[in-house]
Amino acid sequence: MQNFQGVGVSPGRIVGPVRRMPKAVTEPPSGERLDPAITAEAAVAGLKTAAQSVHDGLKARADIATGDGKAVLEATALMARDTMLLKQAAKLINAGTSAERAIWEAAASVAEMLHNLGGYMAERATDVLDVRARIVAELRGVPAPGIPSSETPFILVAEDLAPADTATLDPAKVLALVTSGGGPQSHTAIIARSLGLPAVVAAHGVDEVADGSEIYVDGAAGFVAVAPSSEQRAAAAAWAETSATLAGFDGNGTTADGHPVPLLANVGGAKDAVAAAGLGAQGVGLFRTEFCFLERDTEPSVDEQAAAYKAVFDAFPGKKVVLRTLDAGADKPLPFLTDATEPNPALGVRGYRTDLTTPGVLERQLEAIARAASESEADVWVMAPMISTAAEAARFASLCSAAGLKTPGVMVEVPSAALTAAAVLREVGFASLGTNDLTQYAMAADRQLGPLAELNTPWQPAVLRLVQLTVEGSAQEGGNKPVGVCGEAAADPALAVVLAGLGVTTLSMTARSLAAVGTVLKTVTLEQAQELARLALSAPGATEAREWVRAKLPVLEELGL
Numbered sequence: 001m002q003n004f005q006g007v008g009v010s011p012g013r014i015v016g017p018v019r020r021m022p023k024a025v026t027e028p029p030s031g032e033r034l035d036p037a038i039t040a041e042a043a044v045a046g047l048k049t050a051a052q053s054v055h056d057g058l059k060a061r062a063d064i065a066t067g068d069g070k071a072v073l074e075a076t077a078l079m080a081r082d083t084m085l086l087k088q089a090a091k092l093i094n095a096g097t098s099a100e101r102a103i104w105e106a107a108a109s110v111a112e113m114l115h116n117l118g119g120y121m122a123e124r125a126t127d128v129l130d131v132r133a134r135i136v137a138e139l140r141g142v143p144a145p146g147i148p149s150s151e152t153p154f155i156l157v158a159e160d161l162a163p164a165d166t167a168t169l170d171p172a173k174v175l176a177l178v179t180s181g182g183g184p185q186s187h188t189a190i191i192a193r194s195l196g197l198p199a200v201v202a203a204h205g206v207d208e209v210a211d212g213s214e215i216y217v218d219g220a221a222g223f224v225a226v227a228p229s230s231e232q233r234a235a236a237a238a239w240a241e242t243s244a245t246l247a248g249f250d251g252n253g254t255t256a257d258g259h260p261v262p263l264l265a266n267v268g269g270a271k272d273a274v275a276a277a278g279l280g281a282q283g284v285g286l287f288r289t290e291f292c293f294l295e296r297d298t299e300p301s302v303d304e305q306a307a308a309y310k311a312v313f314d315a316f317p318g319k320k321v322v323l324r325t326l327d328a329g330a331d332k333p334l335p336f337l338t339d340a341t342e343p344n345p346a347l348g349v350r351g352y353r354t355d356l357t358t359p360g361v362l363e364r365q366l367e368a369i370a371r372a373a374s375e376s377e378a379d380v381w382v383m384a385p386m387i388s389t390a391a392e393a394a395r396f397a398s399l400c401s402a403a404g405l406k407t408p409g410v411m412v413e414v415p416s417a418a419l420t421a422a423a424v425l426r427e428v429g430f431a432s433l434g435t436n437d438l439t440q441y442a443m444a445a446d447r448q449l450g451p452l453a454e455l456n457t458p459w460q461p462a463v464l465r466l467v468q469l470t471v472e473g474s475a476q477e478g479g480n481k482p483v484g485v486c487g488e489a490a491a492d493p494a495l496a497v498v499l500a501g502l503g504v505t506t507l508s509m510t511a512r513s514l515a516a517v518g519t520v521l522k523t524v525t526l527e528q529a530q531e532l533a534r535l536a537l538s539a540p541g542a543t544e545a546r547e548w549v550r551a552k553l554p555v556l557e558e559l560g561l
């Protein structure tokens, strides 16, 4: 039996067969020539067969898919038979280029042409590049890139997942996610939590497990075992029952003694917001507006923005919706705001800082928010990402006020903002701790890197101390400036208790975690939560902090969380 220890990022115990995510298709070398043993005619015929087979595969998947997924697959399938694409590639082959290189270059020029046409055509450019990778994989006789398709449910094993993979990930087929790379705040972790799938990241070597092998995954313990034992099978069966009891959140976040800690949702657009409202979220604690425009090369108009924001506000009439202004940069580039050539983008011009290099975008966004807010019944709060100083907070507040927005706030995700929280909070109405970036910057550890997973956890006592300092800063300012948490830390039920004990006023998380966090929070009094917070702060390291707190919360083990 082979075991792997990684970092658990989304709870759940499950047994299932492995399907490995194929590695990305590499570019055929520039100038690669046709093998002299093959005629150009045969190479063109081979390319056509490969393209036809890619078409047929995608078409077969489209036939059984539904909704958005079906339309995307149908459009991509058609692209594999695109005559312009194949003709251009044939021309290059006839001039002596290898078939792989020919389709690579032909697709690049078709994609560029579509891109330049703009609008709907520009969106098709990604389909061409997807089809290109599939045809090259077919020519090489290796599995097609992307999430594998399967008739039966499976556990997806990958190096790491990109945000774009979410679109093709079918939660009805994928039972759990396991990656060899990726940290606790990586996209894999965020995707898994938002889909409610058990997940383990940074399980070194796990991507060597053969396709079809049966494995056991414990997403709370971060443990993976090949050829599960009978105890592990029993644990998975027991989880299937408890997860059903954890299905609901009653819409009332509170400790056992009635201290309210409203539980809010993190959303990226209207679809998430509607789902979150259905799952009982008491409002939205983080609306990541950049997620509405990740595909855009150009700045969305004020009208377009107002419509996207209003659609989210309308899911929460009479409730609080905290919208965050565009957080472009680092792992979320937006071509109209960020410079892709920056040497160190996590420390670069990202978040609020883009106002320095591209002035005007923020003002227009605030105008759109104000318009959408005035046409909706939600209680709209607005915050800026990546605020580092009180002066930045003051300027953001004045821009909000000029736009007619009453409740300005800041994300506290840069350690300097936590260390000077009183001065920062003097300028604005509230703060929301972004523990994903706060951890990355406090520990100087890229949040996307698997090998740094042990450093990159919000259980680090240093990070908890920064949370405490932020709450203390608010107290110095009179204590009436709310300090919430909207990083992934809030979705970990044990850590959520610690955060409540540290004095955090609201917790915002992926809506799927509301039930687990709500259930565990109701088992402790505020005083017990404060005691657990002291315990975590006194730990010598993140592992001890987590273990010590978990040992005092037996409900976690009972529920498999």
Ligand SMILES: C=C(OP(=O)(O)O)C(=O)O
Pocket: 286, 288, 327, 413, 433, 434, 435, 436, 437, 438, 486, 487, 488
């Ligand atoms: C909530 C946060 O923002 P994001 O994950 O979007 O950077 C954070 O940094 O904790």
Ligand SMILES: [Mg+2]
Pocket: 385, 413, 434, 436, 437
């Ligand atoms: Mg952040």
